Amino acid sequence: MSQIIPIGPYHPSLEEPVHARLVTEGEMIKDAEVFIGYNHRGIEKLAMEKNYIQATTLVERVCGICSHVHAMTFCMACEEIAGVNVPKKAQYIRVIIEELERIHSHLLWLGIALHIIGHDSLFMKSWADREVCMDILEELTGNRVNYGMCIYGGVRRDITKPQMETVSKGLDLLEESTKELTDFILSDKTVALKTQGVGVLTTEDAIRIGAIGPHARASNVPVDVRKDAPHSSYEDFDFKVITYHTCDVFSRAVIRALETLESIKIIRQAFKQMPAGPINLGNAIPTIAPGEYMCRNEAPRGQLSYKVVANGTDKPARVSIHVPTFKNAPTVPVMLKGNPVDAAGLIVASIDPCFSCMDR
Amino acid sequence: MKQDYKIIPTEPGEIRHIARKMRKDNVILAMIHGYLDQDGEPVISYDYQIEPGVESYAVRGHKVLPSISDIYDKAAEWPERELNELFGFEFEGLDMSKRLFLPDNMLSGQGQIIVTPMDELIRDRYVDKGGNAVSSAGGSSSSETVFGKINDEERRDG
Numbered sequence: 079m080s081q082i083i084p085i086g087p088y089h090p091s092l093e094e095p096v097h098a099r100l101v102t103e104g105e106m107i108k109d110a111e112v113f114i115g116y117n118h119r120g121i122e123k124l125a126m127e128k129n130y131i132q133a134t135t136l137v138e139r140v141c142g143i144c145s146h147v148h149a150m151t152f153c154m155a156c157e158e159i160a161g162v163n164v165p166k167k168a169q170y171i172r173v174i175i176e177e178l179e180r181i182h183s184h185l186l187w188l189g190i191a192l193h194i195i196g197h198d199s200l201f202m203k204s205w206a207d208r209e210v211c212m213d214i215l216e217e218l219t220g221n222r223v224n225y226g227m228c229i230y231g232g233v234r235r236d237i238t239k240p241q242m243e244t245v246s247k248g249l250d251l252l253e254e255s256t257k258e259l260t261d262f263i264l265s266d267k268t269v270a271l272k273t274q275g276v277g278v279l280t281t282e283d284a285i286r287i288g289a290i291g292p293h294a295r296a297s298n299v300p301v302d303v304r305k306d307a308p309h310s311s312y313e314d315f316d317f318k319v320i321t322y323h324t325c326d327v328f329s330r331a332v333i334r335a336l337e338t339l340e341s342i343k344i345i346r347q348a349f350k351q352m353p354a355g356p357i358n359l360g361n362a363i364p365t366i367a368p369g370e371y372m373c374r375n376e377a378p379r380g381q382l383s384y385k386v387v388a389n390g391t392d393k394p395a396r397v398s399i400h401v402p403t404f405k406n407a408p409t410v411p412v413m414l415k416g417n418p419v420d421a422a423g424l425i426v427a428s429i430d431p432c433f434s435c436m437d438r
Numbered sequence: 439m440k441q442d443y444k445i446i447p448t449e450p451g452e453i454r455h456i457a458r459k460m461r462k463d464n465v466i467l468a469m470i471h472g473y474l475d476q477d478g479e480p481v482i483s484y485d486y487q488i489e490p491g492v493e494s495y496a497v498r499g500h501k502v503l504p505s506i507s508d509i510y511d512k513a514a515e516w517p518e519r520e521l522n523e524l525f526g527f528e529f530e531g532l533d534m535s536k537r538l539f540l541p542d543n544m545l546s547g548q549g550q551i552i553v554t555p556m557d558e559l560i561r562d563r564y565v566d567k568g569g570n571a572v573s574s575a576g577g578s579s580s581s582e583t584v585f586g587k588i589n590d591e592e593r594r595d596g
Contacts, residue, residue: 115539288513396473408512
């Protein structure tokens, strides 16, 4: 006999509000539905009521984890409409913050996943490493979240030589620790038993449903905006698009651990090749003429897109924000089918959902 | 490098044909956006990733369009449901038996989420209190004024 098990929108096992209905037969999930909107703040509508400078601050608050990439993508779209050339040094600094944000997001997810499977020693190791990354972000931007680094036409703060040296030491620690963590994930029996073969999303399903980011790459789909449509000088850096073939929760953990190492590689290159010059346009910020543009960026969870419609006034006529979780969440019912109920929490978490982003 | 963005004006009758062709060529549907253009006309744009850029097939002046959710699966279904529930666009053939944003049997959605139907936006932004159409789309001052103010303040602060 089939039964419906409702989870959420407010549930002890959920950090953020979402509602799922699991159709079960005995212990096994036969079907599932996901409903969203419990965290809706109307940010797209609010952005239409603010001028471009205010809207940059507002969109940075869409998400507390990937806040920089929101502000950056919005600014990139506005800059493209206005025909602004962002100074090379500012582009490099934007990339550095974006990659640091990716590291802290990936380590946060790895910690949560390890906590869900009951491996709390690795959870604490992962979050201790993340603290190093948070300290670096605080050193560079003054904030642990909502960095306020990205502004229309460039960045707010420069990165000095002494700061680069401090950060480099932190990166050495992070690299060594992440390698250890990766080895644990690849060799630990508990991790293998709890994650291998769980929540499978085949390559065909990932393409059919339109999965993106690390979630798609863990299903062996090599999509990455940084390589497919490079922006902000990403073409200057040597890095790999990591894919893995097992298409399960284990695959998603491996992808994020290895991508952390790639991000460290990118930051090191950015420090080494850092160009001289201004970091923003100073007083020479041009007006935004009527026009529209859609800009894409590789946020920690996947492709983030901002479509901005400008009408020549001080306020955007439309800011359409589409986040990775909106594209990855429809894969959850597919992954849940055929798994036991006790794996549901881990499978939902395996897409690295951000309902704050999705509801925006 | 620049991300190319090409806007291609499209008629409603072409939408499904384009979607089928793109699907066949394994092109990713980046997103379906809904907004008002500078003349207050509703626009739905289908943005396909033709790397390293995006081709945006924009349909102007229509609030009812055929659904492509049977061609692009959830990649089209969720954006279409979002545009329907939050902006009032309609998609023929889209399964609307349940809400995506807040299910019907738990919360009505009223007062919980900010719904901005197109009619309301047009009325707010393009029609004055006397019911006359206004030429300027939204916003009260030009971006030049705002940026000018900021520049003046920065110069004053030194």
